[in-house]
Amino acid sequence: MLYAVFMCAVLIVLAAMWRGSRASLPLFLATLAAVAGYLVSDMTTPLNLSF
Amino acid sequence: MARLYRLAATANAWVLILVLIAAFAVQLLTGEPPCPLCTLQRIGLMLCALGPIYLLIGQRNGDVTARTIATAAGISILAGLVGAAASARQVLLHILPNDPGYGAPVLGLHLYTWCLIAFLAHIAANAIMLIGTVWFNDGLIERWRPVAAATATALAVVVVANIGSVIAEAGFHWLLPENPTGYLLFGR
Numbered sequence: 001m002l003y004a005v006f007m008c009a010v011l012i013v014l015a016a017m018w019r020g021s022r023a024s025l026p027l028f029l030a031t032l033a034a035v036a037g038y039l040v041s042d043m044t045t046p047l048n049l050s051f
Numbered sequence: 052m053a054r055l056y057r058l059a060a061t062a063n064a065w066v067l068i069l070v071l072i073a074a075f076a077v078q079l080l081t082g083e084p085p086c087p088l089c090t091l092q093r094i095g096l097m098l099c100a101l102g103p104i105y106l107l108i109g110q111r112n113g114d115v116t117a118r119t120i121a122t123a124a125g126i127s128i129l130a131g132l133v134g135a136a137a138s139a140r141q142v143l144l145h146i147l148p149n150d151p152g153y154g155a156p157v158l159g160l161h162l163y164t165w166c167l168i169a170f171l172a173h174i175a176a177n178a179i180m181l182i183g184t185v186w187f188n189d190g191l192i193e194r195w196r197p198v199a200a201a202t203a204t205a206l207a208v209v210v211v212a213n214i215g216s217v218i219a220e221a222g223f224h225w226l227l228p229e230n231p232t233g234y235l236l237f238g239r
Contacts, residue, residue: 003087003090003091003217003221003227004214010098010101014104014206018108025126028101029129032129035094035098039091039140
């Protein structure tokens with residue numbers, strides 16, 4: 001589900017870009033930060049969620 | 052020059068969309084659902100595609116400016132870095148000798164290795180586009196609205212399809228299983 005949330009965020013960014021919203025770039029940066037943060041937490045927590 | 056940038060952005064976006072479609076094809080043909088890191092790399096590809104699409108959307112009204120090119124390239128490079136980090140992590144997880152890797156290799160390399168190559172090539176291409184702005188003069192060109200619409204729609208369709216795939220794979224769990232072998236939503 002978490003990954004579906006990330007993908008929904010990508011869709012929201014795409015929609016914001018299409019509508020010419022000024023929020024599109026902040027939304028993109030927030031989505032990118034969330035994905036990067038999740039990747040870092042996956043690498044640094046003892047629970048290995050990937051292999 | 053503006054037309055060249057627009058063509059480059061169109062090609063860039065469609066290459067990424069086709070890579071995502073190819074990943075889906077491998078998933079369905081080999082019966083191997085993507086692992087959590089594989090899904091993160093797909094998300095990275097989606098974020099990378101937003102860069103050239105930003106430029107295509109920006110030129111809908113005929114305007115192509117150095118500012119738009121720079122913003123689009125910045126989006127692409129940042130997303131490429133995050134995607135490359137996820138790919139590199141998966142490559143390093145399987146780098147020890149005699150490690151079979153995850154999933155079947157395609158044309159001799161695993162999909163995460165191909166992804167790393169794709170992300171690095173994407174970053175390099177956008178860096179070249181940034182350097183090219185030194186010769187770029189802002190200007191109006193004929194509109195390409197249908198191409199922008201078609202490209203954005205194709206990405207949206209691919210993202211929606213991936214959302215469905217991830218929900219089917221995870222079932223009602225928050226996270227994907229470590230080693231997915233089926234689709235939990237269907238009880239497999």
